[in-house]
Amino acid sequence: MSENIFPHHHAEEDRGTAETRAVDASVRLPVLVLFGNAVHWLVVASLISFILSVKLIAPGFLGGVSFLTYGRLAPMARDLFLYGWASQAALAAGIWLMARLSGRPLGGILHSTLLVSATVLWNVAILLGTLAIFAGYSTGVEWLEYPNWASAMLLLSFLLIGIWAVLQFDRRANERAEVAQWFLVAAFCWFPWVYGTANLLLTWKPVQASAQGPIQSWYCGSLLALWLLPVAIAALYALMPRLVGSHLNRRNLATLGFWMLLLLGGWNGMERLIGGPVPAWMTSAGVVAGVLFLIPVVIIAINLLGMSAHKSADKNSDVEEGVVIRFLRTGIYALISIGILGALCALPEISGALRFTAVTEAKTQLWILGAISFPLFAVLYESFPALLGRDCWCASLSARHYWLTFSGLWLLVGLMLFGGLFTGLALNDPTVSFLNITSYSYPFHVLECGAQLMLLAAAVILGLNLSRALAWDYLFPKKK
Amino acid sequence: MHRLPTLLSGIFLVFLTSWLGLVAYPVLGLGRLSPVADADTGGTLPPVYGGQAVAGQRIYATEGCVSCHSQQVRQTSITQTDIERGWGVRPSVARDYLRDSTAFLGSRRLGQDLSNVGVRLPDAAWHYKHLYHPSSVCEGSLMPSYSHLFLLRKIQGARSDEALNLTGADAPKQGYEVVPTAEAKNLVAYLLSLRHDYPLPEAPVKKAGAGPAK
Numbered sequence: 001m002s003e004n005i006f007p008h009h010h011a012e013e014d015r016g017t018a019e020t021r022a023v024d025a026s027v028r029l030p031v032l033v034l035f036g037n038a039v040h041w042l043v044v045a046s047l048i049s050f051i052l053s054v055k056l057i058a059p060g061f062l063g064g065v066s067f068l069t070y071g072r073l074a075p076m077a078r079d080l081f082l083y084g085w086a087s088q089a090a091l092a093a094g095i096w097l098m099a100r101l102s103g104r105p106l107g108g109i110l111h112s113t114l115l116v117s118a119t120v121l122w123n124v125a126i127l128l129g130t131l132a133i134f135a136g137y138s139t140g141v142e143w144l145e146y147p148n149w150a151s152a153m154l155l156l157s158f159l160l161i162g163i164w165a166v167l168q169f170d171r172r173a174n175e176r177a178e179v180a181q182w183f184l185v186a187a188f189c190w191f192p193w194v195y196g197t198a199n200l201l202l203t204w205k206p207v208q209a210s211a212q213g214p215i216q217s218w219y220c221g222s223l224l225a226l227w228l229l230p231v232a233i234a235a236l237y238a239l240m241p242r243l244v245g246s247h248l249n250r251r252n253l254a255t256l257g258f259w260m261l262l263l264l265g266g267w268n269g270m271e272r273l274i275g276g277p278v279p280a281w282m283t284s285a286g287v288v289a290g291v292l293f294l295i296p297v298v299i300i301a302i303n304l305l306g307m308s309a310h311k312s313a314d315k316n317s318d319v320e321e322g323v324v325i326r327f328l329r330t331g332i333y334a335l336i337s338i339g340i341l342g343a344l345c346a347l348p349e350i351s352g353a354l355r356f357t358a359v360t361e362a363k364t365q366l367w368i369l370g371a372i373s374f375p376l377f378a379v380l381y382e383s384f385p386a387l388l389g390r391d392c393w394c395a396s397l398s399a400r401h402y403w404l405t406f407s408g409l410w411l412l413v414g415l416m417l418f419g420g421l422f423t424g425l426a427l428n429d430p431t432v433s434f435l436n437i438t439s440y441s442y443p444f445h446v447l448e449c450g451a452q453l454m455l456l457a458a459a460v461i462l463g464l465n466l467s468r469a470l471a472w473d474y475l476f477p478k479k480k
Numbered sequence: 481m482h483r484l485p486t487l488l489s490g491i492f493l494v495f496l497t498s499w500l501g502l503v504a505y506p507v508l509g510l511g512r513l514s515p516v517a518d519a520d521t522g523g524t525l526p527p528v529y530g531g532q533a534v535a536g537q538r539i540y541a542t543e544g545c546v547s548c549h550s551q552q553v554r555q556t557s558i559t560q561t562d563i564e565r566g567w568g569v570r571p572s573v574a575r576d577y578l579r580d581s582t583a584f585l586g587s588r589r590l591g592q593d594l595s596n597v598g599v600r601l602p603d604a605a606w607h608y609k610h611l612y613h614p615s616s617v618c619e620g621s622l623m624p625s626y627s628h629l630f631l632l633r634k635i636q637g638a639r640s641d642e643a644l645n646l647t648g649a650d651a652p653k654q655g656y657e658v659v660p661t662a663e664a665k666n667l668v669a670y671l672l673s674l675r676h677d678y679p680l681p682e683a684p685v686k687k688a689g690a691g692p693a694k
Contacts, residue, residue, distance in 0.1 A: 059622050063627075070547060071548070072544050074544060140538075140541020140582050141582055142587060166484070185484070193499075197499070206581060208512075209579075209581060213510075213583050214505075214510070215503055218498065218503060262495070263497065266497065266498025267497075267501070270502065274558055275555040275558035275559060276555075276585060277552055277583075279510075351558075356589035357589070360587055427589070428559065438590075438621070438622055
């Protein structure tokens with residue numbers, strides 16, 4: 001089935017059947033606009049992250065300016081990674097994959113206009129929200145710093161975009177739903193629920209603060225595990241068969257992985273409040289969920305990697321395909337890594353010691369920049385040639401982007417893990433003064449700066465590659 | 481799993497488990513905690529903040545202090561050191577956050593925990609100096625300067641009582657003074673109000689008085 005949906009393309013002329021071309025044409029504009037904006041926010045977020053890493057080794061860097069202090073830039077970067085880049089790329093990937101998997105074009109020009117308008121709304125909300133944090137109007141709730149009107153705009157815009165993905169599932173041509181479609185439907189149903197609930201109770205009409213701790217943790221865990229990760233997994237399930245020239249076997253494994261991931265995903269994240277001001281049963285549930293989360297992750301990874309084992313002899317050595325498959329593979333390894341790291345960090349002894357160190361940050365980065373971003377990059381690289389109707393990527397830029405992202409991510413995560421381990425052990429020894437601990441982490445912060453620079457370079461290269469592709473399409477439009 | 485209604489109801493039910501446990505339960509349970517009477521003063525615990533501290537909490541939120549500072553002293557069975565470091569005399573409990581508009585639990589400790597900073601560092605002048613130039617009072621601190629919360633102005637008549645006693649490179653030139661703005665005053669009032677050294681029914685205090693910060 002998947003092979004018909006994502007047909008092999010060797011030359012520009014026979015890129016897909018008339019059916020898939022019609023599907024692509026129907027979502028072309030919204031997907032291009034979503035991906036284009038997502039990448040430009042990724043560049044901005046990476047730049048701010050780099051500045052932040054410099055500030056950790058030289059606190060006076062860009063000092064004395066209110067809107068450039070660490071406390072304002074840090075939430076700005078995090079929110080841009082989450083909503084500007086990851087969520088927007090997930091929307092783009094979700095719309096394109098759902099349209100392709102359903103085998104039906106998105107009906108009419110009206111939908112395309114609506115989708116593009118909603119996308120504009122999304123980006124205006126991100127821009128204004130970011131400027132509001134800049135100007136000192138942050139709500140101060142972690143990951144929900146945008147002012148009320150900006151978060152309301154985001155939610156509205158998501159509903160306008162997400163509804164099409166769900167409706168598209170209902171209108172699909174194939175009787176048997178693809179595994180990737182389950183993940184997409186789940187993700188698109190959950191974002192509004194998770195984001196709406198968290199905003200309602202934490203920023204729009206805050207509940208008594210004594211109840212906010214668990215809700216904050218639940219939101220951070222759910223946003224990653226129930227919205228962004230399912231879209232990334234859907235991308236893996238949709239693209240892997242086509243790229244390795246195989247099909248999904250053991251569909252029952254996928255079913256098990258799907259339901260377990262969903263069940264545990266919501267509880268994942270409570271372990272971060274271990275010993276904190278919440279009822280003990282909540283953190284216990286978080287510990288159990290955090291450890292068990294490894295099971296669906298491994299099931300899904302085995303399920304996906306099983307496909308490459310059945311790889312056909314007919315190897316396609318096309319450079320772009322190489323990049324897509326490399327992003328997918330790394331995505332799977334990052335997925336396994338978050339499972340293992342999450343299970344380890346859920347153990348009370350480890351979490352108690354390392355909770356407030358860079359280890360927590362390493363975990364978050366591995367989720368956002370690894371397990372979530374890598375499959376999204378793969379969809380980006382895969383969808384553009386189909387949407388623009390030509391091989392639009394500069395192969396050497398694509399390859400550089402891959403290697404810089406790959407090495408930057410693992411270097412950053414490794415440094416944060418080691419640095420966090422050191423500071424965690426030192427924090428647990430009350431004879432070591434806090435300022436001493438700060439000085440221990442200095443060498444790690446210096447190296448992290450290098451890793452952030454690599455990630456910034458990677459984002460800029462992707463931006464160039466994408467601008468080049470879009471400029472080419474604008475200057476030399478392809479005749480229908 | 482092939483029909484939308486079936487898939488949607490499955491998704492809904494699965495999601496409901498964590499939503500009920502981690503959202504509905506806290507709202508209905510923890511969200512209805514009430515203050516307890518303070519036998520010593522006749523007031524309530526946790527105490528009500530002054531107006532300045534309430535305004536200062538907004539500054540704490542908008543400046544993103546929570547990016548680097550936690551506000552939770554964790555239970556001793558998991559980690560002894562929060563208390564051994566002098567960050568508090570007892571673990572934080574949900575009732576401690578009753579008077580806050582946002583619970584700033586935090587996720588990193590790039591700086592020290594602030595649950596009891598008002599007990600540990602009760603001197604407002606120290607906080608002004610620290611906010612203006614952190615490493616002048618804490619050598620090697622990672623904290624950036626919050627000098628934008630202060631005003632450099634020409635001395636009109638007598639030097640203001642509020643002016644900071646800055647020395648060395650920070651000292652303003654002759655005839656000028658550095659004074660805290662209303663934002664800085666509110667923020668410091670909030671920081672000084674962060675004291676959770678009183679006992680609560682669910683969190684008794686074992687020994688009195690928090691030690692100095694290490």
